[in-house]
Amino acid sequence: MIRRAVRATALEILGRLRPFSRETTVRFLYGHSMSVEERATFRATLGMLRNHFEFVSVPHAVELVRTRPASGRYLCFSFDDGFRDNHDVIAPTLADAGATACFFVAANLVAGSDEVRRSILRDRLHTSPDRPTMTVPMLRELSRAGFTIGCHTRDHVDLAAISVDEATEQVLGSQADVAAAIGAPCAYFAWPYGRRANLPEAVLRAVAPHFTAVFSAIRSDSVFSYDGMAINRDHFEPGWPTAHVRYFAARPLPLTAGMHEDGA
Numbered sequence: 282m283i284r285r286a287v288r289a290t291a292l293e294i295l296g297r298l299r300p301f302s303r304e305t306t307v308r309f310l311y312g313h314s315m316s317v318e319e320r321a322t323f324r325a326t327l328g329m330l331r332n333h334f335e336f337v338s339v340p341h342a343v344e345l346v347r348t349r350p351a352s353g354r355y356l357c358f359s360f361d362d363g364f365r366d367n368h369d370v371i372a373p374t375l376a377d378a379g380a381t382a383c384f385f386v387a388a389n390l391v392a393g394s395d396e397v398r399r400s401i402l403r404d405r406l407h408t409s410p411d412r413p414t415m416t417v418p419m420l421r422e423l424s425r426a427g428f429t430i431g432c433h434t435r436d437h438v439d440l441a442a443i444s445v446d447e448a449t450e451q452v453l454g455s456q457a458d459v460a461a462a463i464g465a466p467c468a469y470f471a472w473p474y475g476r477r478a479n480l481p482e483a484v485l486r487a488v489a490p491h492f493t494a495v496f497s498a499i500r501s502d503s504v505f506s507y508d509g510m511a512i513n514r515d516h517f518e519p520g521w522p523t524a525h526v527r528y529f530a531a532r533p534l535p536l537t538a539g540m541h542e543d544g545a
Contacts, residue, residue, distance in 0.1 A: 292525040299528055301333045301354075304535040307345045308334065308356040309514040310526075311471070311498065314364045315371050319520030323371075326523045327378040330356060330530060339383035339429050339469060343494045346504050346512065349536050356530070358382040359496065359514065361433055361471060362406060363390045365413035371519060372423055383429035384420075385471040385496075387437040388458035391415045397436070405437040405473075417462045424463040431469035431496075432459045440472055441479050448484040453491060471496040471514075477506065485510055500529075504536060 315323060330336075334356035337345065342357040358375065360367050363386035375382055387405075389397050391414055399410035424430050432455035434440070440448040452470060459467040470488065472480045475498020489495050489510050499506050499513040506513050517526050 289522075289525075292528050293522060294524075297524050297527070299531045301531045302533045302535075303354075304533065305350060305352050306354050306534050306536060307337075307342050307504065308354075308530060308534060309339075309342060309359065309496070309512060310356065310517050310530065311359040311361060311496075311514040312516070312518045313361055315366055315374075315519035317366075317370055320370060320374055322521070322523065323374055323519035324378065326519070326521070326526050327374070327380060329523050329527055331378065331380075333530070336378070336380040338381045338427075339431075340493070343469075343512065346536060359385060359431070359471065361385045361473075361475075361498075362437065363387055363415045363433070365415050365419070368415050368419040368423060372426070372428060374519070376426070381428055383431050383469055384415075384423060385431040385433040385469070386415065386420065386459065387433045387473070388435045388455040388462075390437065391420060392417050392458060392462055393435075401437050420459070420462050421464065424465060429469060430459055430463050430465075430467065431471060432456045432467050433471055434473055437473045439474055439479050440484050441481055445481065445483050445487065448481070449487045452484070452488045456491060468493040469496065470494075471498070475499065475514075480511075482507065502534065504534065 334354045337355045337357050339357045345355055367384055390401050402408050402412050403410040420430055434451040435455045438451055456467045470492045495511045497506055497511045497513050500515050501513050515529050
C-alpha cells in the first residue's frame with residue numbers, strides 16, 4: 282500500500298511537470314474499462330491530450346507509422362476484451378471529444394454461450410462471471426458509427442500456452458467471427474496479455490499476413506517490436522488521474538525509433 286501511494290504521488294508530480302516533446306510521433310494508448318463515475322476524469326484527460334495531439338483512428342495511425350510523416354503529433358485509442366462499458370460509456374465519451382477507437386474483442390466473450398462467456402470472465406479475465414459484456418448488435422452499432430472492431434482471440438487465451446496450430450485457430454477463428462458479427466472485414470488483432478512471452482514468433486508469422494496490423498501491450502521506447510511485425514501500445518485506463526496519463530503520453534517516442542528494435 283505504501284509503495285502504491287508513493288508511486289501515485291510521484292506520477293502526479295512528474296506528470297504535471299513532464300514536458301511534451303515536439304518530435305513527430307504517433308502514440309497508441311490502450312485500456313480496458315471505465316465506470317460511469319470516471320467519465321469526468323476521462324473527459325479531462327481527453328481535453329489534456331487534445332491540446333498536445335491530433336486524435337486519429339487506429340487505421341489512420343497505422344498508416345502514419347508506416348509512411349512516417351515529416352511532422353505532426355498523433356494519438357489513437359484502443360480498448361481490449363469487450364466489456365459492455367466500452368459501448369455504453371467509453372464510446373460516447375470519445376465521440377463527444379471528437380475521438381474514435383478500436384475495440385479488440387474476444388469473440389466468445391460477446392458471441393459465445395453464457396457458459397463460455399462466464400468461464401472467460403472468471404478464469405481468463407479474473408473478474409465477476411456476471412460482469413456485463415458487449416453483444417453482437419452492440420458491435421454492429423459501434424462499427425456503423427465509425428469505430429473499428431478488431432479481434433482478441435476467441436477465448437482470451439495465452440497463445441504461448443497452447444500449440445501453434447491451436448493458437449493460429451484462436452486468432453484466425455476470432456477474425457472470422459468478428460467479421461461475421463459486424464458484416465465487414467476484421468483487419469486488426471491484439472493478442473491477449475500483450476507481452477512478448479504471450480506470443481511465440483511462429484504464431485505471429487502464421488497470423489500476421491491475414492491482418493493489416495498486429496498490436497502488442499508492450500510499453501517501450503520503440504513504436505515496433507518483433508522486427509516491425511507488431512506495433513506497441515502504451516497502457517492507460519480512462520479512470521486514471523489525468524496527470525498519470527500525461528506522464529506516460531509525454532514520454533518521448535519518435536517515429537524514427539527502432540523499426541527493428543524489440544521493445545520488450
